[in-house]
Amino acid sequence: MKEIKVVEPVFVTDFKCVGSECRDHCCKGWDVTLDKTTVNRYLKSTQIDIRNIASESIVTVKKSFQKWGVMKLSAQKSCAFMDEDKLCKVHKQMGPAALSPTCATYPRIQQAYKFEVNKSLTLSCPEATKQLLSRPDAMLLNQSVQIQATANKNVDVDNEHKLVNLMCANMIKTAGCNANEGLYGITMLLLHLDQMKKDQGFNAEALENDYFNIIDAIQNGSVAKSIAELNNNHPLQWSLLLRMQTYFSAKTATRSSGMLQHYLLKLVHIQVHDAKENDIGSSMARLDAVWNEKVMPWMAERPHLISNYLQYRIYSDTFPGYEGRSPLASLYLLTAEWFMIRSLIAACVELVGVIDEFDIVNIIYSFHAVTKHNNSSMAAFFEEIDQVKVNDDLSLIYLLK
Ligand code: SF4
Structure with a gap:
């Protein structure tokens, strides 16, 4: 054993799923694919209602065992099994064991x-x-x-990667609501790691020394001072946001895109308003000022909020490493995504006048629903972000100022 x-x-x-209380039900707006066993189970169900819906609304595509059928969505873009109380008829009438693997596990994911x-x-x-x-x-x-009975049929944990992952998560935790300080600390650690590997190969003890020095620098304010001394690069920040707006504007058919558009329009308003006056820098400065003067005092009372989000990203993305990208390339992507989310929050607070956790949840969940629904949507989004680099992955530093 x-x-x-x-x-x-x-x-x-x-x-726990909140079912009918959910603000944006996962049975709405997404293609629901069904495996062969589930398609047959529904088509042959002893429940007449289930059998009728299945024969009317399941399109058998037979692309693979897992993609045997796709649910036709109703005019309201809902799964045909969703009832008037926004509850699943299969779950209600046949029990949770009858659900397809996708429906039974969502939103749970795992890395084995x-x-x-x-x-x-x-x-x-x-x-x-x-x-x-x-x-x-x-x-x-x-x-x-x-x-x-047996081990999983997956590779073993890479201890070097795991150590770096835990160090990065702890830096974010130490920085609290000052997310940029945590990301700056991670940049220093990854640069040291890169140099160390070129000079002498990986050395856990030497990396631990670097790690503790950086943690000290975050705690004693040296990292905050270094960030304050950086030059602004408003054209880079502007290009990244503009690229994001263009990308998301074409994603109107995806679940939650309406929610994301709601917040994106506020950001567009600020960028377009200032573009009319031919001054890229002032819109970026305006977003910065809102972030520092209105959002940060609010976040300081809830230091777990930003910290939890970035710790989640480091844990769930098995950072640093996305499909063979180098640690610094992975950090560039994470920093760029955080910059976009931060800008959406700042634009909302600037135009609405108040900061509300409800809006922050909406921004983050809809951002994830549109950009991280599957591997191809993630790869397409990362390609867009990659287009904005100036020289190399270190241009991420200009998104921290
Ligand atoms: S998105 Fe789906 S799983 Fe999540 S709370 Fe809403 S209904 Fe439940």
Whole structure:
């Protein structure tokens, strides 16, 4: 028998779907694909209602065992099995065991290794995002052991990668609501790691020394001072936001795109208003001022909110490393995404006049629903971000000022 370590943040352990109370139901707006077993189960159900809906609304595409059928969406873009109370008829009449694997597991996701499983939730679920952002203890990690007959058929944990991952998460935690200081600290750590590998190869003890020095620098204010001394690069920030607006404007058919558009229009308003006066810098300065003067004091009373989000990203993305990208390239992507989310929050606060956690949850869950629904949407979005680099991955530094 084999022991498998199971790791999951507290908000994952405690997650419960809110069903009809959900602000943006996952059975709305997305293609629901069904595997062959599920299609046959619904078509042959003893429940007449289920059988009738299945024969009218399942299109059998037979692309693979997993993609055997696709649900036709109603005029309101809802799954045909969703009833008037926004509850699933299959779940109600046949029980949870009858659900397709996708419906049964969403929003749960996991990363499996030979002797370890890391569990998480996708933030395209608004309730998962709400729990992550509102609970101070959301990213505390629970650990348990499960016994299996054999090990998982996955690669073993890479201990060097795991060490770097934990160090990065702790820097974000140490920086609290000053997310940019945490990201700057991670930049220093990854640069040291890169140099170390070129000079002498990986050395865990030397990296730990660097790590503790950077943690000290975050705590004693040296990192904040270094960020304050950076030059602004408003054209880079402007180009990134403009590219994002163009990209999202073409994504109107995706679930939650309406919600994201609602916040994007506020950002467009600020950028366009200042563009009329032919001054890119003033719109960026305006967003910066709102962030520092209105958002940060509010965040300082809830230091877990930003910190939990970025700790989540580091944990769930198994940072640093996305499809073979170097650690610095991964950090560039994370920093660019954070800059976009930060700008959407600032634009909303500037135009609405108040800051509300409800809006922040909306911005983050809809951003994830549109950009991270599947591997191809993630790859397309990252390609867009890559277009804005000036010289190399280190241009991320200009997004921290
Ligand atoms: S999006 Fe999340 S909370 Fe909403 S219905 Fe789906 S699983 Fe439940």
